[in-house]
Amino acid sequence: MSPERRDEIALRVVSVVVVGSLAMALAGLTWRLTGWDDGRSEVAVAETLPPLGAQAGGADNDVARIVGLAPFGGGATLVGGLPASSLGLVLKGVLMAFPPGASTALIALGDGPAAIYGVGQSPTGNAVIEAIGVDHVILKVGETRERLDFPVAVLAAPVEGAPAPGAGITVAPVGPTPLSPQAQAVLASASPIASAAAAASAAAPRAPAASAPAPNVGQTAAALGATASAQGYRIGANPSAELRRFGLQPGDVIETLNGQPVGDAANDQTLINRAREAGQASVVVVRGGRRLTLNFPLR
Numbered sequence: 001m002s003p004e005r006r007d008e009i010a011l012r013v014v015s016v017v018v019v020g021s022l023a024m025a026l027a028g029l030t031w032r033l034t035g036w037d038d039g040r041s042e043v044a045v046a047e048t049l050p051p052l053g054a055q056a057g058g059a060d061n062d063v064a065r066i067v068g069l070a071p072f073g074g075g076a077t078l079v080g081g082l083p084a085s086s087l088g089l090v091l092k093g094v095l096m097a098f099p100p101g102a103s104t105a106l107i108a109l110g111d112g113p114a115a116i117y118g119v120g121q122s123p124t125g126n127a128v129i130e131a132i133g134v135d136h137v138i139l140k141v142g143e144t145r146e147r148l149d150f151p152v153a154v155l156a157a158p159v160e161g162a163p164a165p166g167a168g169i170t171v172a173p174v175g176p177t178p179l180s181p182q183a184q185a186v187l188a189s190a191s192p193i194a195s196a197a198a199a200a201s202a203a204a205p206r207a208p209a210a211s212a213p214a215p216n217v218g219q220t221a222a223a224l225g226a227t228a229s230a231q232g233y234r235i236g237a238n239p240s241a242e243l244r245r246f247g248l249q250p251g252d253v254i255e256t257l258n259g260q261p262v263g264d265a266a267n268d269q270t271l272i273n274r275a276r277e278a279g280q281a282s283v284v285v286v287r288g289g290r291r292l293t294l295n296f297p298l299r
């Protein structure tokens with residue numbers, strides 16, 4: 001064996017010994033740091049542990065006082081990773097478009113009238129609309145971002161001991177009753193055609209139920225400035241204020257309601273009734289060769 005070969009083997013042996021020694025030393029240090037081997041042969045463990053957040057003498061009053069101060073904010077509900085808006089705004093509807101930056105939202109301040117806002121516009125104060133989604137709006141208020149969603153209906157809990165609904169009521173056939181303003185607002189949010197039919201039904205004189213004719217959607221739409229065709233309902237040159245309130249413009253074509261084509265007056269009333277039962281209306285409008293989607297919650 002040559003001297004060079006012998007020196008090479010000796011160097012490898014020494015390297016293996018050094019690396020092994022370091023590995024053993026680091027393993028022992030790791031065991032001690034993690035508590036696996038701290039040099040004790042016996043460890044005393046408490047039989048019971050106090051509740052989390054409590055001391056032997058009771059609750060931690062210092063922690064309670066700190067939490068009560070809410071140094072990092074409190075009370076805001078997170079929706080989709082953002083706090084819910086507390087500006088008193090109410091989201092009434094969303095008109096989706098492509099690109100998304102061309103979408104608009106129907107927003108009201110409290111119980112006030114609703115108005116149409118686009119991305120970059122301010123519905124109140126220093127709040128600016130940053131983005132519009134299918135069922136929400138992202139607001140930028142100063143340096144913070146908030147989320148405005150459609151309002152959630154809250155059902156009142158039944159009162160204990162109260163009579164069952166309908167107890168003592170005798171049902172008798174009566175003529176159609178004029179709709180209340182609240183009912184008209186719900187029906188108007190279904191679609192422009194549905195609101196026109198609701199208005200015609202409310203204005204019709206009372207008559208026996210057996211002879212009350214079904215509302216003619218086609219005639220009502222024509223009175224408001226829309227013409228039924230094979231492609232849907234085309235908005236004329238002078239649409240009524242009712243149609244403009246929904247953001248419709250002259251030349252628009254209402255193509256579908258909840259995915260079903262419209263334009264057949266005999267079938268459209270059935271589609272409107274189904275939309276009311278589903279609690280959601282989605283209307284596709286063709287404008288300038290582009291299709292826009294108008295969504296309205298009915299509950």
